[in-house]
Amino acid sequence: MIFKYVYGFPLEKENVQKWLKFAEEVNTTRNKEFTKMHARIGVTKESWYLKQHNDDFEVLVYTEASDDNFSENFQNDKSDFSDWFKREVGRIQNYNLNEGIKMPKLVLDWIEP
Template sequence: MSKLIAFATPIQEGKFQQWEQFINKINTDYRKEFSESRKNAGVHERTFLQRTPMGDFVIVTLEGDNPMSSFAKMSQTQDSFTQWFLGEVKEIHGMDLSQPMPGPEPQLVVDSK
């Protein structure tokens, strides 16, 4: 059975233009590598931009049999795409995805089913 998780992370102040370039590269130059890395990890990733008066946030959804395990697997891969991806995320969001995410796993609190 497929499981879905979501998490939000802020785009650091002054990093929005870099984030736009990052997303553009994922959707063009690195589209194949991005898709293959998620397929190899057994997860479907979707990313949303949420602009708010409190700042800009990215909302990431991961769907698969075990999204948190897949997330960890993706973050530990040593290929050049993953290393580039991890570096950009650290620079833009201040998150070191090569380390376990701090705090508990995101919790589903409402489901319309």
């Protein structure tokens, strides 16, 4: 079974460029470590989006996981990369990933028959 999640975090305007640089680093030079972390925690797909409305910004994340406890698994992952990743998110987005993520309730999940 595949579990699907969408969640978001506010992002201050002055941190947008830092976040874009972080996303680029995760997607390039640290991609192998990112992939290994996802394998450890049960994530099979992840997409990040930057949403802007007027002067407000939000990071939106879409995740597919083979394990319904991927968020808890992530909290408990203590690898050097996970520690770096959580520290960077905390620095840039002012959000503590060690506290866990409250997932929104899925209300519609349509797929072509």
